[in-house]
Amino acid sequence: MPAGPNATWPTAIASVSPASIGAKVPEQFLATSHEWRRLTDYGGVNLAAWTEIFRLLGPSPVLRIGGASQDAMTEVPGPEVWAALVKLQRAINCRYIIGLPLWQRNAAEMGHHIMEQAQLHLGDSLMGFELGNEPEFWPTGLGGYDEKGKWQSGFEAYATYFHRVASALNPCSDGKPILSGPGWGNVNTQDPSWFAKVLGQGKCYMWEANTHYYPYINNETVSAPELLSQWLQDFALDKFKAYVGVAKKAGLPVRISETNSMYGGGRVGLSDTMVGTYWTIDALFAFANAGALGFHLHWGRGGEPSGNNPPSVGVQTNFILKAGEEPYPYPSVHAPWYGYLFWTIATAGGYGKAVDTSFVAANIEHWDKCAANIKVYALKADGGDVRIALINKDVDKPCNIDVRVDAKFCSNKATLSRMLPGSKGIFSKGGISWMGQTYDNAGLEGKLQGQVEQAIVRPQLSAGKPCSYNIGLPAASAALLVVAPDEALTR
Incomplete structure (x- = not known):
């Protein structure tokens, strides 16, 4: 599905502060x-x-x-x-x-x-x-x-x-x-x-x-x-x-x-x-x-x-x-x-890798008309990347999340990975995908099936305002937004 927002859904605003570093994972x-x-x-x-x-x-x-x-x-x-x-x-x-x-x-x-x-x-x-x-x-x-x-x-x-x-x-x-x-x-x-x-x-x-x-x-x-x-x-x-x-x-x-x-x-x-x-x-x-x-x-x-x-x-x-x-x-x-x-x-940036992240401040500051059960967590990697977890635990309510970060994290190569449910939504047992991959039809060998899928997300940057990534988050889904300061856009 597209990375961007759905015009018919309400929007919640989440502010992430990469400079406010907390506990190490x-x-x-x-x-x-x-x-x-x-x-x-x-x-x-x-x-x-x-x-x-x-x-x-x-x-x-x-x-x-x-x-x-x-x-x-x-x-x-x-x-x-x-x-x-x-x-x-x-x-x-x-x-x-x-x-x-x-x-x-x-x-x-x-x-x-x-x-x-x-x-x-x-x-x-x-x-x-x-x-x-x-x-x-x-x-x-x-x-x-x-x-x-x-x-x-x-x-x-x-x-x-x-x-x-x-x-x-x-x-x-x-x-x-x-x-x-x-x-x-x-x-x-x-x-x-x-x-x-x-x-x-x-x-x-x-x-x-x-x-x-x-x-x-x-x-x-x-x-x-x-x-x-x-x-x-x-x-x-x-x-x-x-x-x-x-x-x-x-x-x-x-x-x-x-x-x-x-x-x-x-x-x-x-x-x-x-x-x-x-x-x-x-x-x-x-x-x-x-x-x-x-x-x-x-x-x-x-x-x-x-x-x-x-x-x-x-x-x-x-x-x-x-x-x-x-x-x-x-x-x-x-x-x-x-x-x-x-x-x-x-937390580790890849399978089989060592954890390399610490928590940074992340808050949902404005819900608008979004009534979904939303959680937002943010981590900063030792290498500088910020990884923002967007989780919609709601049974049936979708929501857009306007993620706002410091302007130096406005990246033209920010990536979005999605977790999507099967046909039964939050009650799905199969048909689930993460980063485009699934274990459906995995047989006896325990291997992920399919190719990794990630979307490039373009931010919005206006003078005097935080950088903004507006992400559509369907009910019973989650997404991981990864931004890097070394790929930052300039005004």
Whole structure:
């Protein structure tokens, strides 16, 4: 579609200030989270296809291995699991955060053996260990074992137990903290004072703090506009910023080690559509700007040969089933994955590249009659380019965005890349394109299809006024405007 505005649509004005530089986007902020189950699907017979997927995320993607399965395991993962992780690491140069059990009575013993195996097999690709997972959702409720092995309920019992197990796994005498926690189930629900106590007592063994984040909703009743609403995101951001403040006092960064648009694997018809795409894009920008160190989108077990796949997963694991043969896994790209790609291009300037951007001020100052659910974020690259993300999360309302920047960013070679939905708009599962490319008909190999498409955008520049790029933004679409000062027009 044309880059310019639609004369029949209302216009909102967005002002971008490239000189007002804020937080730097963390290195490999976008990351993934995986349960211990079915890891061999990634590093097994179809490793080449999964390499095509993961390599797009950056030069060294970060995978957190854990989730509910780490507190449900009864034995140390076997050699086939470690072999799969090693193969994947060699293929994509990834790094790992390994989840350790805590709910089990023998957590310290089992955790010690898992740490030994991880250090033996993963070497320098091992970033650290996450102790326990969502303790407030344990079958017993929040609590911990006392020194006599008897279960005690409540936060104080949990904090004491966490400290005892952590100290056994990573003694202060080691001199190198390698543990993280507490892995709360949702940043929305836990008192920051609890967070503070766990971090405060673990200064010698805590490498970083972590928590999980899922929107505070009812999965069964939430609508697309509600899931994508600003008030819902703001509710979580306020809670998260309190956590960041607590962690800062302890000298630790905060990683969101598990997240997604909906808890419990999501809801078919919502989280597996472009609703999930735009939730992902918006959340990545918002939480990076709020001070998170990483944002691990949870893929769970990826998929099952039975077809019982979690709908919120960006790339599900599908299987070819043949009688008498092992199921053959392959990557099946779903709508949320396009959000990962948008973020990667915006923050790194290309697939497989290192993040090279910092946030700059961007505000929608005048809405006119535009009632669409619009978000604007702006980043400045180390090389000087300004990358402006325009996101229309609305179900049915289009809008023009008049993007205004300093005159020195009036470029006659500014480019516009678009993300467009399929025939069902924001509820599309297929027919989606980003920069003209798609995964429709990608087969079993996990490769983007088609050629990259970008439009050249001509600015408007008037004496005494900011440079203006007027972009038409249909409902359920997004665009990335890239301008460079060294291509600036002169009056």
